[in-house]
Amino acid sequence: MRTEPKTLLAWLCDRDRLPYRRFEKRFTEYGVRLFGNTPTNPTCGETQFRRWTGGKLLTLPGPATCQILESMWPEYTAGELFGAPPQSDPQAPAYDLEQRVRMTAEEALEGADTTASASVSDNTIDELRDQVTSLARQYHLMPPAQAYETGDRLRLAIERQRDRTQVPVQQQDLMILNGQTAALLSVAAFDLGYFPSASSFARTASVFGEATRFTPLQAYADGTLAYIAYHTGNPTEAVAKATRALSCSDLGDVAHRRLQAIKARAHAHLGDVAAARQAIRLCVDETWDRRDELHDEVGGEFAFTLERLAMSTSTTALLIGDAVQAETDARRALELLGQRPKDQQSSHVKASAAADLAHARILADDVDGAADAMTSVWSVPADQRKTGIVVRTARIGRHLSKPEYHGAQVPRTLREQIEDFNRVSLPHRLGSSVALLAIEG
Known part of the structure; x- marks a missing residue:
């Protein structure tokens, strides 16, 4: 007979199919991400795990432990995790079924591919490519915590396939997919307010772009590093990174539009009104009917729609003190x-x-x-x-x-x-x- 979970933590472990050993592995991984690989990181033994999920704690664990748990489930606080589970959740059955179907499909595909020794099936790479594209195109509809978890699972799946193939073309494809996933993880980390981690993911994406000579990915990652820089008080660095990104070859109009908008904001943070206005003009005027495989073919979060452009230029106008232009651009974005x-x-x-x-x-x-x-x-x-x-x-x-x-x-x-x-x-x-x-x- 199934025992009902005593805490929200137990309920989440059931939902995410995390028995003790899988939980302990994930707990350790998140600890390394937050604090580095040090002997002082918090650990979780099986007896402790049973106490955590059994509702037997009188006080919360230490701050570091709570921070790890809150990173694992960023939509909840530590106090909520050790509190009572949800009494009712009408969406739970559909969510659980969807999760089960997805995980079963992924396991079935992985199992079908285990016969390969020095290579992986092209169908496997196509499936991973479809999943990366789907995440990019659905990102704007997802909470960033959910997008991050989805991206992290994708990253691990791609890494597993990279370890299995020695075929250069497949390695190239998987490195590009890995870089695209890292770029999406960077956006999610930024949206959650984790700026140092967002920078690390963006640098990872840039490295993959450089290693594979996939310049649109390298430019996208450098653009992300640029807007992280001005959000963290480094507008001069932001201008430099956006300028470097614009120098990449084989970029389409959308890529140039995004990078000029980022550069305009960086100039605005520096108080350089003339340079900011010039970059805004280039956002609109630079059109050569060129496309690239990331910003246009994959699109989604990698694209830069006209409403996002108008939203961005509205913010830039506010920074340079042009309230009239800011209102005009904000209205256009909403329209x-x-x-x-x-x-x-x-x-x-x-x-x-x-x-x-x-x-x-x-x-x-x-x-x-x-x-x-x-x-x-x-x-x-x-x-x-x-x-x-x-x-x-x-x-x-x-x-x-x-x-x-x-x-x-x-x-x-x-x-x-x-x-x-x-x-x-x-x-x-x-x-x-x-x-x-x-x-x-």
């Missing part, structure tokens, strides 16, 4: 996004553009209009409040803290809403020391 089917609309782009629109209206002394623009921001679920949204809303909150707004009801309400909104966001809760540094920078 372009509204032309897409509902199931293809990015909540991140919508909320970010709405926050920029609100900020532009505040700069024009239209606080009531700003409050109206922020309406669509509040609806973003907590697990999808990415770094970009947190940064934008926190900037608005800072502006509304100026003396001229003290005592006014609408600014005070907005500040309180922003504090509540960000308090439960993943970047604020998981990477507060780094994310808040970027926000205050």
Whole structure:
């Protein structure tokens, strides 16, 4: 007879099919990621695991242990993990079935390929390529924690196949897929507020791009390193990395558009208004009808849609003090996004553009209009409040803290809403020391 789980941790281990040995392996791996491979890392013996999942703890484990557990399941705090399991979850059966079907399909494919000794089936590589493409194209609809877990499983699957083949063409294909997965993991880590890890993943992607001579991947990774740099207070480094990325060969128009937008933001952080405006013009004007295999063929998170471009240039306009242009671009981003089917609309782009629109209206002394623009921001679920949204809303909150707004009801309400909104966001809760540094920078 099956025993019902006593804690949320036990429920999650059941859901994710983590008996003690698999749990202990994953716990150790996350400890190494967080603290390095040192003898002082927390460990988990089987007796301890039974106490954790059996609801027998009176106090929480040490801070390092809690940090590892919260990294394993970033949507929960340590206190929640050791608390009671969910009483009811109407989506659980469908979720469990989906997980079981997916894992069974992956196991079946892997089992069918075990006869190969010095190579792997081309079908296996095609399947992995399809999974990477699917993750890239579905990323904007997924909570970043879920995208990270999916990407991490893909990374491990690709690595297993790389270890099995000695065929140069297959090695090349798998290295490119590994690099694309690392690039997506970098975006997910950034969205969660883990900037150092995001940089490491982006460098990994860049190395794979360089090793395989797949320059679109190298350019994408360097562009990611550029926007991580200006979010962490290093705009000069950001300009250099974006400039280096633009020098890569075989890039399509979308790649150039993305990199010029990143470069414009970096110049804006440096206060170089002329260079920022020039980069924005190049975002729009540089069109040669060229495509590449990453930004266009894979697309999804690797693409840079026109609404994302408008959202980005709106933020850049705010940084250089052009509230009129910021409002124009934010409105355009929302208009372009509204032309897409509902199931293809990015909540991140919508909320970010709405926050920029609100900020532009505040700069024009239209606080009531700003409050109206922020309406669509509040609806973003907590697990999808990415770094970009947190940064934008926190900037608005800072502006509304100026003396001229003290005592006014609408600014005070907005500040309180922003504090509540960000308090439960993943970047604020998981990477507060780094994310808040970027926000205050």
